[in-house]
Amino acid sequence: xxxxxxxxxxxxxxxxSAIFFLVERDGKTKEKNVVMIVKIIDSTNDFWTSxxxxxxxxxxxxxxxxxxxxxxxxxxxxxxxxxxQEAIAMKPDAxxxxxxxxxxxxxxxEKIEDxxxxxxxxxxxxxxxxxxxxxxxxxxxxxxxxxxxIVENFSEDVNIGVVGHVQGSSTAIERxxxxxxxLGDLAENIVDTVFCDSDYRKAYKxxxxxxxxxxEINVIAGLNEYSSVGAARAVIALGLEDEVHMIxxxxxxxxxxxxxxxxxxxxxxxxxxxxxxxxxxxTVRILxxxxxxxxxxxxxxxITKETMYTPENQKLLFPI
Amino acid sequence: MKQEINGKKPILIRRFKSIRTxxxxxxxxxxxxxxxxxxxxxxxxxxxxxxxxxxxxxTQLINQVNSDIDSYMDYLRNTSILISSxxxxxxxxxxxxxxxxxxxxxxxxIITQFRTILDTRDDIVNIGIIGKDGKYIINQGLFHINExxxxxxxxxxxxxxxxxxxxxxxxxxxxxxxAGRYEWVVTLSRGLQNKxxxxxxGVFFVDLNYSSISELCDAISFGNRGYIYILDExxxxxxxxxxxxxxxxxxxxxxxxxxxxxxxxxxxxxxxLYCVSKSSETGxxxxxxxxxxxxxxxxxxxxxxxxxxxxxxxxxxxxxxVFLSREITKPIKVLSNSMREVEKGNFENIMLDVRGExxxxxxxxxxxxxxxxxxxxxxxxxxxxxxxxxSELMALQAQINPHFLYNTLDSIIWMAEWGKNKEVVLMTxxxxxxxxxxxxxxxxxxxxxEEVEYTRSYLTIQKMRYKDKLEYDIQVVPEVMRxxxxxxxxxxxxxxxxxxxxxxxxxxxxxxxxxxxxDEELILRVTDDGIGMTENQLAHIFEKHETDMRxxxxxxxxxxxxxxxxxxxEYGLTYKSSPGVGxxxxxxxxxxxxxxxxxxxxD
Numbered sequence: 062x063x064x065x066x067x068x069x070x071x072x073x074x075x076x077x078s079a080i081f082f083l084v085e086r087d088g089k090t091k092e093k094n095v096v097m098i099v100k101i102i103d104s105t106n107d108f109w110t111s112x113x114x115x116x117x118x119x120x121x122x123x124x125x126x127x128x129x130x131x132x133x134x135x136x137x138x139x140x141x142x143x144x145x146q147e148a149i150a151m152k153p154d155a156x157x158x159x160x161x162x163x164x165x166x167x168x169x170x171e172k173i174e175d176x177x178x179x180x181x182x183x184x185x186x187x188x189x190x191x192x193x194x195x196x197x198x199x200x201x202x203x204x205x206x207x208x209x210x211i212v213e214n215f216s217e218d219v220n221i222g223v224v225g226h227v228q229g230s231s232t233a234i235e236r237x238x239x240x241x242x243x244l245g246d247l248a249e250n251i252v253d254t255v256f257c258d259s260d261y262r263k264a265y266k267x268x269x270x271x272x273x274x275x276x277e278i279n280v281i282a283g284l285n286e287y288s289s290v291g292a293a294r295a296v297i298a299l300g301l302e303d304e305v306h307m308i309x310x311x312x313x314x315x316x317x318x319x320x321x322x323x324x325x326x327x328x329x330x331x332x333x334x335x336x337x338x339x340x341x342x343x344t345v346r347i348l349x350x351x352x353x354x355x356x357x358x359x360x361x362x363x364i365t366k367e368t369m370y371t372p373e374n375q376k377l378l379f380p381i
Numbered sequence: 382m383k384q385e386i387n388g389k390k391p392i393l394i395r396r397f398k399s400i401r402t403x404x405x406x407x408x409x410x411x412x413x414x415x416x417x418x419x420x421x422x423x424x425x426x427x428x429x430x431x432x433x434x435x436x437x438x439x440t441q442l443i444n445q446v447n448s449d450i451d452s453y454m455d456y457l458r459n460t461s462i463l464i465s466s467x468x469x470x471x472x473x474x475x476x477x478x479x480x481x482x483x484x485x486x487x488x489x490x491i492i493t494q495f496r497t498i499l500d501t502r503d504d505i506v507n508i509g510i511i512g513k514d515g516k517y518i519i520n521q522g523l524f525h526i527n528e529x530x531x532x533x534x535x536x537x538x539x540x541x542x543x544x545x546x547x548x549x550x551x552x553x554x555x556x557x558x559x560a561g562r563y564e565w566v567v568t569l570s571r572g573l574q575n576k577x578x579x580x581x582x583g584v585f586f587v588d589l590n591y592s593s594i595s596e597l598c599d600a601i602s603f604g605n606r607g608y609i610y611i612l613d614e615x616x617x618x619x620x621x622x623x624x625x626x627x628x629x630x631x632x633x634x635x636x637x638x639x640x641x642x643x644x645x646x647x648x649x650x651x652x653x654l655y656c657v658s659k660s661s662e663t664g665x666x667x668x669x670x671x672x673x674x675x676x677x678x679x680x681x682x683x684x685x686x687x688x689x690x691x692x693x694x695x696x697x698x699x700x701x702x703v704f705l706s707r708e709i710t711k712p713i714k715v716l717s718n719s720m721r722e723v724e725k726g727n728f729e730n731i732m733l734d735v736r737g738e739x740x741x742x743x744x745x746x747x748x749x750x751x752x753x754x755x756x757x758x759x760x761x762x763x764x765x766x767x768x769x770x771x772s773e774l775m776a777l778q779a780q781i782n783p784h785f786l787y788n789t790l791d792s793i794i795w796m797a798e799w800g801k802n803k804e805v806v807l808m809t810x811x812x813x814x815x816x817x818x819x820x821x822x823x824x825x826x827x828x829x830x831e832e833v834e835y836t837r838s839y840l841t842i843q844k845m846r847y848k849d850k851l852e853y854d855i856q857v858v859p860e861v862m863r864x865x866x867x868x869x870x871x872x873x874x875x876x877x878x879x880x881x882x883x884x885x886x887x888x889x890x891x892x893x894x895x896x897x898x899x900d901e902e903l904i905l906r907v908t909d910d911g912i913g914m915t916e917n918q919l920a921h922i923f924e925k926h927e928t929d930m931r932x933x934x935x936x937x938x939x940x941x942x943x944x945x946x947x948x949x950x951e952y953g954l955t956y957k958s959s960p961g962v963g964x965x966x967x968x969x970x971x972x973x974x975x976x977x978x979x980x981x982x983x984d
Contacts, residue, residue, distance in 0.1 A: 376625045
């Protein structure tokens with residue numbers, strides 16, 4: 062009789078705990094929270110709008126909750142720092158950060174790792190090596206595409222002028238490095254490198270000055286959107302569009318027009334949507350404790366007038 | 382209990398110690414299995430239904446999308462027919478005559494028509510006509526052809542020219558023909574025939590805003606993660622939420638499978654439900670993709686409810702099983718307890734309370750009958766055994782020792798020879814009394830009086846034989862004389878006293894017989910002053926003396942046993958003895974006043 066009572070109690074216990082297990086399991090599959098801090102939130106900025114779109118795409122696909130924060134201008138690294146603090150206070154599982162400053166942002170980013178939150182870097186890196194993963198365009202590879210194009214399409218007597226964006230910035234260094242690597246022996250033919258500090262007018266000015274100082278220049282490579290467009294305007298203003306071959310970087314409506322009107326021979330574009338998507342996708346993998354490579358290239362592609370309207374390139378040049 | 386019914390082993394039931402456990406466990410097992418099976422079937426059915434409903438629903442949704450797109454296309458096609466047959470359009474593109482003012486009016490009329498269409502439909506981005514010779518009117522006439530574009534390379538335009546008056550629908554693309562307006566559109570184009578040359582020499586086109594299609598697709602929800610995509614006839618992606626990822630190779634989508642799908646829906650290995658709808662109007666295939674896991678998420682609620690109710694049913698069944706098994710096995714338990722008492726030989730309070738009509742009640746009734754019978758038989762058996770023993774003992778006791786008889790007769794002969802007539806008469810009469818008493822009285826119980834008389838006769842003979850060596854005295858109080866006691870109990874003790882006590886004594890021995898009441902007991906005491914017994918002899922007094930058969934064959938033990946058989950275990954003999962002093966034996970017998978009277982009445 063006693064034994065039977067115990068068996069009954071045991072049975073009831075097992076059944077009740079089965080119910081609890083079921084209910085508990087439901088609660089366990091709670092959403093992961095990820096905060097993404099971009100360099101700029103601006104609906105006119107195609108690059109970052111596409112990045113955020115890609116990030117949201119991945120968030121939807123993997124069923125995580127994604128919050129996107131960002132200042133209204135790329136230069137406002139202090140504002141971005143405040144947003145990092147804000148993000149930490151939200152206690153997310155991971156933060157995806159596109160550091161606004163190579164030198165200033167680490168100070169803020171350190172707090173993310175201190176708080177025990179996974180840090181994933183997107184688009185750019187910082188002075189201090191941080192984060193469990195970096196998702197960005199391989200800028201060396203992108204620069205190399207420019208160099209290769211020059212080697213393949215122009216004769217050996219090229220004289221190259223480079224219009225960079227911000228001197229000392231990792232992207233400028235890497236793209237120029239890639240360009241030189243792509244050029245190979247022709248790297249010696251780089252006559253001058255100027256910087257525009259990501260400003261159209263300055264790009265226009267320095268390009269004009271460079272062309273005046275080195276009239277032998279017949280190839281100009283722009284290293285970002287500002288330098289490419291500013292340089293193109295300078296070339297047009299000087300009436301040299303037929304003499305000087307130009308290769309731009311990044312995409313905008315203006316660059317597309319220059320490409321169509323053959324001011325640019327080619328442009329190298331990044332894949333921001335892929336970048337945003339890959340950043341979130343790999344964040345999810347990190348949170349699932351899966352192996353993720355340290356560096357993930359979101360890719361870049363060189364587009365000429367002939368390849369502008371291929372299905373893929375259309376999407377890159379004209380993001381909706 | 383050990384016997385098997387039909388010789389077969391009921392394996393399950395016999396595993397457990399009690400029937401109750403067996404009933405309990407088998408009951409629970411049956412309920413558990415049936416509830417589990419039921420829940421599983423129900424869950425499966427629910428899942429299937431959910432999936433079927435989702436399929437049905439998804440198919441309806443994508444058919445809706447398809448018919449929406451068809452209606453767009455239908456409208457655009459009608460517009461294209463309208464414009465193609467317009468005389469102004471024909472004249473503007475192919476007519477050479479007419480003055481400038483007339484031409485101006487003609488253009489104005491075409492633009493008005495375009496404007497009307499553009500104003501009424503905000504999903505139309507561009508509408509225009511383009512002639513081979515470079516004439517064109519686009520929208521309100523304010524837009525121009527992109528000079529950087531070579532029209533020969535524009536796919537939709539060439540298709541319209543090659544298509545001989547049939548409308549062509551492009552895939553989604555950026556409309557780069559219209560200068561300064563890089564819009565994502567789907568273009569419907571149609572070749573315009575120059576009636577005089579009968580050649581296609583112009584193109585009408587209308588651009589449908591791509592976002593009106595993408596919004597149509599985005600607006601439809603297939604769960605949180607599900608989506609819709611559209612393929613054209615060749616399998617190019619017209620719309621896909623992750624189009625760019627597909628192009629970059631980061632994602633794959635099922636295109637061939639969908640284009641060649643025989644079923645209107647299928648489930649892939651990775652748990653996605655594909656619903657396919659192909660439009661005959663556009664040739665496009667609209668595909669809805671839903672995640673099965675998401676569809677079944679709501680059925681998770683159902684699962685929980687099923688499981689909880691299953692558990693509750695099990696609990697209820699458990700309680701019921703405990704209660705039922707107890708109720709069923711209670712009478713069996715009572716029966717088994719009673720049986721155990723019977724096994725111990727206890728027949729008191731074992732009668733079962735039989736009220737019902739079922740098998741166990743019948744069993745109980747049989748049990749009652751059986752135990753009553755057994756009890757009766759056992760009692761009878763005891764009684765029979767008692768009777769048998771009594772008879773045996775009596776038979777033994779009743780025999781007069783032949784030695785004694787011989788010796789007595791021998792004494793009589795000697796006395797006769799010696800002419801002692803008086804003594805001969807006394808001894809012979811005493812012997813005659815003795816013999817008569819031992820053979821005549823068939824009653825097992827006799828009066829103390831008779832016992833005393835019998836003993837007196839015996840002593841008379843012995844006294845005569847042993848002469849001066851034996852003295853005796855009988856002092857029995859008259860109250861006890863009429864009590865009935867077992868027959869032949871006193872004489873054997875006297876005989877014993879003479880043969881074992883006095884016979885071996887040097888000189889005279891005496892025997893004293895007393896009868897009195899003491900402590901509610903009738904006591905007959907035989908005291909001799911013979912050689913007495915050692916403690917060892919005394920301890921073995923009640924043992925059977927096989928070797929003593931001749932003299933004392935039925936002696937002390939026989940008397941003792943018979944007293945106990947007739948009067949009860951509490952009665953019998955007690956000895957006191959010490960060597961050289963003598964032996965005293967007491968016969969303890971029941972004494973009740975009432976009994977005396979009854980006995981008297983019976984007599």
